[in-house]
Amino acid sequence: xxxxxxxxxxxxxxxxxxxxxxxxxxxxxxxxxxxxxxxxxxxxxxxxxxxxxxxxxxxxxxxxxxxxxxxxxxxxxxxxxxxxxxxxxxxxxxxxxxxxxxxxxxxxxxxxxxxxxxxxxxx
Numbered sequence: 001x002x003x004x005x006x007x008x009x010x011x012x013x014x015x016x017x018x019x020x021x022x023x024x025x026x027x028x029x030x031x032x033x034x035x036x037x038x039x040x041x042x043x044x045x046x047x048x049x050x051x052x053x054x055x056x057x058x059x060x061x062x063x064x065x066x067x068x069x070x071x072x073x074x075x076x077x078x079x080x081x082x083x084x085x086x087x088x089x090x091x092x093x094x095x096x097x098x099x100x101x102x103x104x105x106x107x108x109x110x111x112x113x114x115x116x117x118x119x120x121x122x123x
Contacts, residue, residue: 001049001057005042008065009035016072018102019094020084026077034075038068 013035017027042064049060073085087093094102100113 001061002043002046004061005046005064006039008061009038009042009068012065012068013038013072014106016069016076016084018099018106020076020078020087021098021102021105022079023077024079030075030077031072034072038071 013031017023017031021027023030045060045064049057052060070085073088074083076084078084078087096113096115100110103110103113
């Protein structure tokens with residue numbers, strides 16, 4: 001159960017970081033500290049859920065993932081001052097450019113995500 005919760009923590013943090021890369025100077029620091037705190041919480045949660053049934057463990061994992069996603073989406077700093085959760089609520093979803101920039105920040109080059117360049121019209 002510990003490894004599942006740690007994996008959920010890593011995947012959600014990485015997914016939010018890639019989806020909303022305009023986090024400014026403190027984005028990486030926030031994700032590092034948040035990841036450590038959520039992993040510590042998962043260790044405490046696993047000890048409490050050691051005697052739980054299989055269905056209860058599944059519920060704990062889903063509730064953990066939802067709480068983690070809401071927390072990271074609402075607290076991740078953004079350059080424009082609007083949280084990622086508010087952007088999602090307003091219908092402003094990440095596009096290919098956002099994914100491209102986010103993947104470049106972690107060292108993955110994926111130029112196929114960029115929108116096609118506009119063709120120049122002859123005069």
